[in-house]
Amino acid sequence: MERTVEAVYRAESRRVLATLIRLLGDFDLAEEALHDAFAAAAEQWRRDGAPANPRAWLVSAGRFKAIDRMRRRARFDASLTELAERLDAENQDAAMQEAEEIEDDRLRLIFTCCHPVLPPDAQLALTLREVCGLTTEEIARAFLTAAPTLAQRIVRAKTKIRDAGIPYEVPALTDLPDRLDTVLHTIYLVFNEGYSASSGASLTRHDLSGEAIRLGRLLVDLLPEPEAIGLLALMLLQESRRAARSSHSGELVLLADQDRTLWDRKQIEEGTALLERALSSRRFGPYTLQAAIAAVHANAPNAAATDWGEIAGLYDILLKADPSPVIALNRAAAIAMRDGPAAGLALIDAIFARGELLDYHLAHSARADFCRRLGRGADARASYMQALSLTRQEPERRFIERRLAELGE
Numbered sequence: 001m002e003r004t005v006e007a008v009y010r011a012e013s014r015r016v017l018a019t020l021i022r023l024l025g026d027f028d029l030a031e032e033a034l035h036d037a038f039a040a041a042a043e044q045w046r047r048d049g050a051p052a053n054p055r056a057w058l059v060s061a062g063r064f065k066a067i068d069r070m071r072r073r074a075r076f077d078a079s080l081t082e083l084a085e086r087l088d089a090e091n092q093d094a095a096m097q098e099a100e101e102i103e104d105d106r107l108r109l110i111f112t113c114c115h116p117v118l119p120p121d122a123q124l125a126l127t128l129r130e131v132c133g134l135t136t137e138e139i140a141r142a143f144l145t146a147a148p149t150l151a152q153r154i155v156r157a158k159t160k161i162r163d164a165g166i167p168y169e170v171p172a173l174t175d176l177p178d179r180l181d182t183v184l185h186t187i188y189l190v191f192n193e194g195y196s197a198s199s200g201a202s203l204t205r206h207d208l209s210g211e212a213i214r215l216g217r218l219l220v221d222l223l224p225e226p227e228a229i230g231l232l233a234l235m236l237l238q239e240s241r242r243a244a245r246s247s248h249s250g251e252l253v254l255l256a257d258q259d260r261t262l263w264d265r266k267q268i269e270e271g272t273a274l275l276e277r278a279l280s281s282r283r284f285g286p287y288t289l290q291a292a293i294a295a296v297h298a299n300a301p302n303a304a305a306t307d308w309g310e311i312a313g314l315y316d317i318l319l320k321a322d323p324s325p326v327i328a329l330n331r332a333a334a335i336a337m338r339d340g341p342a343a344g345l346a347l348i349d350a351i352f353a354r355g356e357l358l359d360y361h362l363a364h365s366a367r368a369d370f371c372r373r374l375g376r377g378a379d380a381r382a383s384y385m386q387a388l389s390l391t392r393q394e395p396e397r398r399f400i401e402r403r404l405a406e407l408g409e
Contacts, residue, residue: 005042008054010207013038014133016058018105021112022168023059024066027130027158032069037062106131107218108170113157114182115166122157127186129154132211134193141198141392176223183219184231184287187212191235195242199392203246209239230278230288236271237294240264252399256303268298286322289314308338325356329363341370361390365400372407381407 013034020030037058051057113127128134136154140147160166171179194209216232244258275295278288293314300306315331328351336344348367357363368383381404388400 002042002046004050005038005045008041008050008058009038012055012058014131014211015104015106016055016062018109018131019059020062020066021109021130022105023063025168026162029066029069030062033062033066034058036065036069040065104218107215107222108168110183110186110215111170111179112161112166112168114179114186115161116179117164117166118157118160120182122153122160123182124186124189125150125153126157128190128193132190132208134190134208138193138198170222173223177225180223180225180228184227187215187219188231188235188287190215191238195238197393201250201394203250203252203393203395204242206242209235209242213239226278226281226284227287229274229281230284230291233271233274233278234287234291234294236267236274237291237298240267240271240298246395250395252395255297258303260302263298271295271298286318286327289318289321293318306337308334312338325351325354326360329357329360329366333366336370341373345370345374359390361387361396364390365396368400368403372403377407 016037017030017034020033021027024030024033040061041054041058045051109131110127113130114123118126125139128139129136136151137147140150170176191209191212194205194207194212197203197205213232213235216228216235219228220232240263241255241258243264244260244262245253247253271291272295275288275291278284278291293311296307296311296314312331312334315327315334319327319331329348332344332347332351335347345367348363348370351357351363352367364383364387368380368387371377371380371383384400384404384407388397388404391397391400
């Protein structure tokens, strides 16, 4: 039964939390209720067996645990008495029926976390923590910032939501487009953490990338804007390569060395169809352009047949639409494949000269690879060592260590 509870926690805890936040109107109270509900489940399910609908059971248990908790606290805070009585009077069946509507509670919660009264960095941090369950340390690495700073940002965002009375709801259709960019960015950050974990023993976290794709589908159903469609296409096209990205022993396999028969053709077909749909709108943006790049890779029969000229050209357009240093780094890699490693190395050195990506391990790893291909062993070793010092994911660390061993002393 312990395994059953653990499995339900992995599958349902974020959904249960999102619904409890909506019902209780408070992040911290909902998190306490979630833990209380699972503690009760571990005890009662062992005795009586798991219920037919574990999520509904957990929401109900968490809600009543919260009411009990508030009544106990009401002895010291009279304002909690009224809230406890209101929650107790609500119809639980109606609440659960509402949770099953298309405005999924997690999607509802994303829009709450991405409310415009919150700073953009707080919107992203809060969504990754509360909707997707990433730890503060994982989010800090995604933001390239310190964990204590990130924790304070999350606390301030929760306080702002409470004090400003921000509603837990999906905005009206007329307000959705203005809120879309941050939501798309948030979903893509979740996907990236799942596609290439920032730390830990595994290269990927399928739970996170799967969750991002699910949220992407919900968003497209709710608001079929071209960039929402383009993001979903991008995630599917990248996810299609998951099975080939690591060996049976968990080692990193580079794109050029992947067994393309392991790529998921259904995801490629769906992603390509979504890409064509987004492109046909002529209102697309950076996510659709990235999906177009991913489609060139996905539809090449082998690594040698990859059209690097087309990819480099798409990166030229993308860099104008999204002039970020990470896009510039990816463009440098494409230029290196088209024009040779010296051209890519010059572009990366220019990025570093601007003071950008100095703490980004993939930038140093790419520079090391270009130097290695140019026969500049000492420079390659120095860049690989810098990349190794910044890498927190074990498969990537082992890959870099193998490269260093190949270079020798």
